[in-house]
Amino acid sequence: MTTQTQTAQGQAARGSAAGAAIAALLIGAAIIFVTGHVQASTLHDAAHDVRHATGFPCH
Amino acid sequence: MFGKVVTSALFAGFAAGLIAALLQLYFVQPVLLHAELYEGGELIHFGAESAVPAHLDVGGIDVVRDGLSVLFTVLVYTGYAFIMVGAMALASDRGIAVDARRGILWGLAGFVAFQFAPAFSLPPELPGVAAADVTLRQIWWAATAISTALALALIAFGKGWAAWGAAIVLLLAPHVIGAPQPEVFTGPVPPELGGEFAGRALGVGMAAWVTLGAFAGFFWSRELAGALQTA
Known part of the structure; x- marks a missing residue:
């Protein structure tokens, strides 16, 4: 019984870790896309020097 | 769990991003400003009658421009921090130990994946180069x-x-x-500046990523230890 409860808790924890990790990966990718890659001119001008210095394709 | 990932990523990304911004402004920005003089035509490299001096004081701080650079560097490294802490959470979940020292290896791996490998075939570009x-x-x-x-x-x-x-x-x-x-090379910028820029951008990137990995490992292991104590 105890073992079963622990296993269930372990699975729940693993599920929440995977969910949290995937959410974090998506948020990170979205931030990198907006700051590093979107070509809208205001965003491009503001981030210009950083895009060059970080090695993103810029122009 | 998600809250702990977010907390660690924000702290690590902000700290590493600030350090990266300072390194970039000091080491990379002067090369970029120098190159922009060639891009805009104030300096001419090829076919010039007189020799162009290699050293030029382009210093000085532009509050708005440099302020935006600090802001965006912090944002970029916060984005990378989310990706890294997310991956660290997956690793911890599978019983792989993560701390600040191991974080240095994570940071090196991040540098290779997001900066060095792309730069191997698409080196960091100065403004004005052909692409x-x-x-x-x-x-x-x-x-x-x-x-x-x-x-x-x-x-x-x-x-x-x-x-x-x-x-x-x-x-x-x-x-x-x-x-x-590019189909043809048309850039007006001296290749020496391009080489210096690529080297500096990669060097600063490596320092920033190692810092990011160490901070991410530090904050994530702390958050995880706190979670185990309260559980």
């Missing part, structure tokens, strides 16, 4: 970063030759396929 279509380069950049990150994960956590073989293929493929290159 292929930006959308094609961005697609190649993203594919190379993802493919290299997967390869490094397979090398670090995979077992057996199937994993390592797949890693080798993923590492090589973007460069065998090749990055989009």
Whole structure:
């Protein structure tokens, strides 16, 4: 019984870790896309020097 | 769990981003400003009658421009921090230990995936250099970063030759396929400046990523230890 409860808790924890990790990966990718890659001119001008210095394709 | 990931990523990204911004403004920005004088035509490299001096004081701080650079550097490294802490959460969940010292290795891997591997075929560009279509380069950049990150994960956590073989293929493929290159070279910027810029951008990037990995490992292990104590 105890073992079963622990296993269930372990699975729940693993599920929440995977969910949290995937959410974090998506948020990170979205931030990198907006700051590093979107070509809208205001965003491009503001981030210009950083895009060059970080090695993103810029122009 | 998600709250702990967010907390760690924000702290680590902000700290590493600030350090990266200072290093960039001091070491990379003067080279970029120097190159912009060639891009705008104030300085001419090829075919000039008189020799152009290699050293130029382009210093000085532009509050708005440099302020935006600090802001965006912090944002970029916060984005990278989310990706890194997310991956660390997956690793911890599988019983792989993560702390600040191991974080340095994570940071080096992140640097290779997101800066060094793309730079291997698409080196950091100065303003004004000749380059292929930006959308094609961005697609190649993203594919190379993802493919290299997967390869490094397979090398670090995979077992057996199937994993390592797949890693080798993923590492090589973007460069065998090749990055989009310009049809002709038209850039007005001296190659010496281009070389200095690429070296400096990669060096600052490595320092920033190692810092990011150490901070991410530190904050994530602390958050995780706190979670175990309260559980």
